[in-house]
Amino acid sequence: MNLKSGMPFWLIKDGLPFTFPKLDKDIETDVVIIGAGISGALVRYYLLNAGIQCTMIDARTIGLGSTSASTSLLQYEIDTPLHKLIEMIGKEPAERAYQLCDYAIDELEKIAKKVKAEEFERKKSLYYAAYKKDIPMLEKEFEARKQAGFDVKLLNEKQIYSQYGFKAPLAILSNHGAQTNAYALTHRLLQFKTGKELNIYDRSPIVDIKTKKDGAVLKTETGFTIKAKKVIYATGYEIVEFIDKKIVDLKSTYAVVSEQYNEKKFWKDEVLIWNTADPYLYIRTTPDGRVLVGGRDEDFHDPDKRNKLINKKTKQLTKDVNTLFPHLHFKPEFSWTGTFGSTKDGLPFIGTYDKLPNSYFALGFGGNGITFSLIAAEIITDLILGKKNKDAPIFSFDRV
Template sequence: MNLKSGMPFWLIKDGLPYTFPKLGKDIETDVVIIGAGISGALVRYYLINAGIQCVMIDSRTIGLGSTSASTSLLQYEIDTPLHVLTEKIGKEKAERAYHLCDYAIDKLEEIAKKLKLKEFERKKSLWYAAYKKDVSLLEKEFQARKQAGFDVKLLDEKQIQEQFGFKAPLAILSAQAAQTNAYAFTHKLLQAKKGSKLDIYDRSPIVKINTKKNGAVLKTESGFTIKAKKVVYATGYEVVEFIDKKIVDLQSTYAVVSEQYNEKKFWKDEVLIWNTANPYLYMRTTPDGRVLVGGRDEEFHNPDKRNKLISKKTKQLTKDINTLFPYLDFKPEFSWTGTFGATKDGLPFIGIYDRMPNSYFALGFGGNGITFSLIAAEIITDLLLGKKNKDAAIFSFDRV
């Protein structure tokens, strides 16, 4: 599946910082991780730090799937508001899911510092009502988050105008958020190693997987085999090829990055901004003085139809941000589209799938893909070590 198209800013900026070989021999390992994007990279990082032998393999050059198209906003907010999620799965599980995403931001910062990744910045997050009809939704959500212990403030129209310079009837300002560069983060994670070998192979599509009670045998397009005791699927939206029941709806999102500004005269604190529209508009800044705006999602049909809309969506998103912040005079320089998945409850799928023995899944669907991937890495590491994880049930396949 072609997961992105256009010119993702991160790929243009960072290029190919490291290269990896194709698989050119038969190998054996304890764990094989399929998928070398940010999800697989985090799983691998946790596994090698836990002393678990693992091999990673990807069908593409490393990071050139959804990871290079990620806009890399890190928020504890899930696409499903907390008070709505509470109605779906109960207060305890809903609040725990939100707190896990909050924890994940802290943990990602800790890892970024260890890896000396420069592109990790603490931010606040502003979620504003796109329409007056959404005011009651924000009021309910504010109360739910307050009761759950989150550091949030409710801003009225006057406060939004005075502090952030645009008009909206109501907004929730959250103290906890961050932004990063998922593509650079992935490459940093993949440089962590145990011993002298990286054991990472790209451009090696897996064409057949035979899972049994005592392990699995994988065959590549070139005819080489990988024998493993366990398989971790970190293939993201391509998982539909492996799961035989409906768990995700595929959609396309669009993103545009501006030309570089001579002076950083952006909005207050350069907070992450998003709204209540469906699909929602979102925006952030970049360390080198640009503005990123995304949204205008479409239901996924096929890559060709998705890609033909890039020019139209670029114009629409440019108009969207110039309407909100006329003084920016936003001029697009890089634009792209990527495929993402949405689940009914906004939560990822993590852990085991009964119909596939010795298999584990790290599927961080939705707008919280990176924070979900951190959670998945911790849960899967526990499961592989034979430990119980109290949070695994929240994200299990059994909930469908």
């Protein structure tokens, strides 16, 4: 599947920092990870730290799937508001899902320091009402988050304008959040190793997988095989090829990065900004003095239709920023589109799937895919080690 198009800023900025070989031999391994984006990279990092031998393989050049198209906002907030998630799955698991995302941000910060990924910044998050009709919902959400233990404040229209310089009827300010560069972080994670070899192969599409009671045999398009005891699917939105029930709706999102500003006259604390609209608008800054805006999502049908909308969406997103912050005179320089998945409850799918033995899934669907990926890495590592993970049921396939 063609997951992105256009000129993703991170790919232009960072290029191809490392190269990896194609698979050109038959191999055996304890665990094989299919997919070398941010999800697979985090799973691999956790497995190696746990002493589990693993091999990674990807159909593309490393990082050129959804990871390079990520806008890399790290939030404890998921696409489904907490008070609505409580209504859907219950108070305890809903609060736990949000708290795990908050925990994941802390862990990602530690990991970024360990692997020397420089682009990681703690940020506050401002979630504002796009319309007056959203005020009751936002007030209810504020109470739900406060009860769940989050450090949040409710700002009225006057406070929003005086502090952040734009008009909105109400907003929740959270002290929990961060931003990173998922593409660069993935490459740094993939340089981590515990032996002599990285055991990472790219440009090697898997065309056949035969699962057995004692493992699986994978075959590449060039005829080489991988024999593994366990298979981990970190293929993201392409997972629809392996799961025989409806678990995700595919969407296309659009992102634009501005020209570089000589002076960083942005908004207070350069907080992460997003709103209650559907689809929602989201805005952040970059370390080199740019503004990144994303949103204007569409249902995904085919790549060509998605790609043809880039110019139109660029103009719309540019207008969105300039309406919110007229003083910025936002001028687009890089624009792209990417495919992502949304689930009914906004939660990812993590763990085992009954119809595929010896297989594990790290599917960080939704707008919070990076934090979900870390949660998946911890859960899957526990499962492979034979440990019980108390959080696994929240994200299991059984909930559908």
